[in-house]
Amino acid sequence: MNIRFDNKVVVITGAAGGLGRAMVENFAACGAVVAACDLRDTKEKLTDLMDKGNIHCYDCDVSNVQSVSAAMDKIATELGPIDVLVNNAGINVGPDQRKTIENFDDQWWHNIQNVDTDGVYYCSKHAIRNMGENGGVILNISSVVGLVPLRNQCSFAAAKAAVCNLTKAMAIELAGKNIRVNAIAPGTIGIAVTNELWKNDDAMKTLLAHIPQGRQGTPQDIANAVLFFCSDYASYITGAVLPVDGGWTAGGYARNF
Ligand SMILES: NC(=O)c1ccc[n+]([C@@H]2O[C@H](COP(=O)([O-])OP(=O)(O)OC[C@H]3O[C@@H](n4cnc5c(N)ncnc54)[C@H](O)[C@@H]3O)[C@@H](O)[C@H]2O)c1
Numbered sequence: 001m002n003i004r005f006d007n008k009v010v011v012i013t014g015a016a017g018g019l020g021r022a023m024v025e026n027f028a029a030c031g032a033v034v035a036a037c038d039l040r041d042t043k044e045k046l047t048d049l050m051d052k053g054n055i056h057c058y059d060c061d062v063s064n065v066q067s068v069s070a071a072m073d074k075i076a077t078e079l080g081p082i083d084v085l086v087n088n089a090g091i092n093v094g095p096d097q098r099k100t101i102e103n104f105d106d107q108w109w110h111n112i113q114n115v116d117t118d119g120v121y122y123c124s125k126h127a128i129r130n131m132g133e134n135g136g137v138i139l140n141i142s143s144v145v146g147l148v149p150l151r152n153q154c155s156f157a158a159a160k161a162a163v164c165n166l167t168k169a170m171a172i173e174l175a176g177k178n179i180r181v182n183a184i185a186p187g188t189i190g191i192a193v194t195n196e197l198w199k200n201d202d203a204m205k206t207l208l209a210h211i212p213q214g215r216q217g218t219p220q221d222i223a224n225a226v227l228f229f230c231s232d233y234a235s236y237i238t239g240a241v242l243p244v245d246g247g248w249t250a251g252g253y254a255r256n257f
Helices: 018-029 047-052 065-079 106-128 154-177 192-197 201-209 219-230
Strands: 009-012 033-038 054-059 084-087 136-141 179-186 241-244
Touching: 009 018, 009 065, 018 033, 018 047, 018 054, 018 219, 033 065, 047 054, 054 065, 065 106, 084 106, 084 219, 106 136, 106 154, 136 154, 136 219, 154 179, 154 241, 179 219, 219 241
Parallel strands: 009 033, 009 084, 033 054, 084 136, 136 179, 179 241
Antiparallel strands: none
C-alpha cells in the first residue's frame, strides 16, 4: 500500500496540537498541500515543521462561524478546492474542572459544545462549499468518551457522541456528492495534557488496566488511521466510526473513570 495525496488540499484543524502535528507531518510526507489551521499563532507554533513539505498555516477559531467561513474561503482561493477536511480541533475540561453534572461549570459546558460540536458543523459546512466537483473526504475526530461515557466530563461525552452521529448524518446526506464522512474515536493518547493528567502512577496503572493492549496510544497511531480513512484505499467506507483505542471500548465500561 502506497498512500499518496499528491497536490490534494488537506485542511487540518487543531493542527498545532499533539495529534494535529502528527497529522500535518503525515499528510505532508504523502505529498499533500496542507492547510494547517489552529486558533492563534499557528505559524509560530508549527515553525519546526515548515521544512517537512508543502505546509501553509491559517489562524481559525472553529467555534466562530465568521472565522471559519473566512478561513475556508481563503484556503480555497490560495491553495485550490479543498479535497480533505480533518475536524481535529477539540477541548475538554482539565483535571480541576472534572465534576459531576450538578457541580459542572455551565461556561465549560458551553465552551466544549462550541468547539467540539459547533466547530465540526461550521468547518464541514464551509469546507463543503469550497470542495471541487469531484467531491472529497471529511474525517472527524471524536473520542472513546463519545462511545462509552466516563464520569465527570459530561459536556465532552455529549459533544463527542454528537460528533459520531453527525458523522453518520453527513455521510448519508453527502454520499451523492461523492463526499465520504467518517470519524475516529481515539482512546487515551500520550500528549502533554494526558501525560500530565495521568502522571499520578496509580491512576495510570488503573487506566491502563482497562486497555487490553496495556499502553496509551501515540499521536502517530491516530494520524496513521486518519491517513488511511482519507485515502482512496477507504473509498467504500463512509459513515463509520473507528475506535483507535488499544481495545478499550471492546471491553466496555471503564468502571473507575
Ligand atoms: N489526546 C487524547 O488522549 C485524545 C483522546 C480522545 C480524543 N482526542 C481528541 O483529539 C483531538 C486533538 O486533541 P489533542 O489530543 O491533539 O489535544 P491538543 O490540546 O494537543 O490539541 C487541540 C488543538 O485544538 C486547538 N483548538 C482549541 N480550541 C480551538 C478553536 N476554538 N479553534 C481552533 N483550534 C482550537 C488547540 O489550540 C490545540 O492546538 C481533539 O478533538 C480531542 O478531543 C484526544
